[in-house]
Structure formats: structure tokens, C-alpha cells
Amino acid sequence: MLITNTEEIPGRKIVSFYGVVSGSTVRAKHVGKDMMAGIKNIFGGELKGYTELLQETRDEAIERMKSQAQQLGANAIVNVRFSTSSVAAGAAEIYVYGTAVTVE
Amino acid sequence: MEQLIIFAVLLSLGYFFGRLAERRHYNSIIEREQDWVDLPATSLKKVSDPTRQVTQARLVNGSTVISVDYFKRILAGLRNFFGGNVQSYETLVDRARREAVLRMKESCPDADMIINLRLETSSITKGRKNQVGAVEVLAYGTAVNFR
Numbered sequence A: 001m002l003i004t005n006t007e008e009i010p011g012r013k014i015v016s017f018y019g020v021v022s023g024s025t026v027r028a029k030h031v032g033k034d035m036m037a038g039i040k041n042i043f044g045g046e047l048k049g050y051t052e053l054l055q056e057t058r059d060e061a062i063e064r065m066k067s068q069a070q071q072l073g074a075n076a077i078v079n080v081r082f083s084t085s086s087v088a089a090g091a092a093e094i095y096v097y098g099t100a101v102t103v104e
Numbered sequence B: 001m002e003q004l005i006i007f008a009v010l011l012s013l014g015y016f017f018g019r020l021a022e023r024r025h026y027n028s029i030i031e032r033e034q035d036w037v038d039l040p041a042t043s044l045k046k047v048s049d050p051t052r053q054v055t056q057a058r059l060v061n062g063s064t065v066i067s068v069d070y071f072k073r074i075l076a077g078l079r080n081f082f083g084g085n086v087q088s089y090e091t092l093v094d095r096a097r098r099e100a101v102l103r104m105k106e107s108c109p110d111a112d113m114i115i116n117l118r119l120e121t122s123s124i125t126k127g128r129k130n131q132v133g134a135v136e137v138l139a140y141g142t143a144v145n146f147r
Helices: A031-043 A048-072 B002-035 B070-082 B087-106
Strands: A014-028 A076-088 A091-103 B054-067 B113-123 B134-146
Touching: A014 A048, A014 A076, A031 A048, A031 B002, A031 B054, A031 B070, A048 A076, A048 A091, A048 B054, A048 B134, A076 B113, A076 B134, B002 B070, B002 B087, B054 B087, B070 B087, B087 B113, B087 B134
Parallel strands: none
Antiparallel strands: A014 A091, A076 A091, B054 B134, B113 B134
């Protein structure tokens, strides 16, 4: 499965379109990580726990988008966009969407 | 009185450790930016030289969450009162963006170029009172290899 965030895949030709595919995950923070973040908030610096959490969440959203594209019979996803929003205090939603296509 | 002491301790802890962390982080960013100067990341939608044949293209991303220290948060609070540039937050988002771009580059050391770079910033501690101090920056783009 080829995934790019450009409108077309460089060096390949798009044969057919299947429409928009998307994947989303909502994840809440861990209490322990939250406390660590509270301490880090005094000293400043990177909140590694949150970085990992959001990265994992994003990977999962991409996986969901991929499986949706596979069901449609596509072999590539172009023009992928990410969006992050906090739906509630302490929970983050990651949404990823793109266009499923077939390339040669 | 006790509260005042706690406040002063937090303030000085934030000041010293925050400055130390920031300086160390900037040094590491500048050093790594030098190392990765051969892998340009552009916001162009297409490869700038169309005669070069692309063999591989894939999505890459890098992200980081960085929080501001207690001293700077108080400073920013004061700034809110008087107005003007909030410099302490400017360095925060600058650090986060550069770090995210570097992590993205580090995730694809064999690529020749990154096109269509996008940066997205969000404040993840939204919704809680007086807690704006952490930002998440996501950098993503398409890594391409030339023949």
C-alpha cells in the first residue's frame, strides 16, 4: 500500500479513484503519564509520554485507513491529511483521511 | 506565607531548569540540522526537477510534544496583561516545529528529498484551566527516492 500526501504519486500513474477513506482513533491519557506531565510542566521540556501516545494513536488511525482502502480494492492512498483535536479534557482524537486510488 | 514560598520555589526551579533545558535543546537542534542538511524538506507539491526519475514515494511523519516551564508560563501571564510579543511561547513553538521536522527526517535516512511538507500544531492540554503550556507539532510529508 503506497501512501503519500501529494496529489499524485511521483513516477506512477493513477488509473482509478475510489473516493475518500479515513481512519480515526480517540485515546485518553494514562494517569501515571498525566502526573509525570504535571511535574514536567514545572521544568519544561519534552513530554515523552504524550509524544509516544499520540504517535501510537496516529499509527493506529493510519492502519484503519489502510484496511478501509484495502476493502475497496485500492493499492494506494494519495493526498493524506492529519488532524488532531481534543474532544474532551484529557482525550485526543486523531483523524486521518485521504483518497483511495489504484496506480499502475 | 507558605503558598508564597512554594510559588517562589516553583518559579526559580522553572527558571533554572527551563533555561538549561532550552539551551541544551537548541544546541542539539542546531547540530542535527547541520547533519541533515543533505535531505531537504520542501513544501513544494512536486519534485522540483521533473527530469529526475522517482523510484519510491512514501508518507513520513515526525511529532513532538513540548511543554513550557513554570517561570515562562507566569511571564506569559504577565504579558497577557500588558500585551505585546509573548517571546517565551515563541521559542516553545519554534523548538517544537524544528524538532518535529528533524524527527521526520530521521525516520527516513535513505530518502533523497521530502516534498509537500505540512506542519500541524495543536495544544493538547486544552480544556483544563490555566494549562496552555504544552503544544504538539506534527510534521508530515512525502519522502521520495531518485534513481
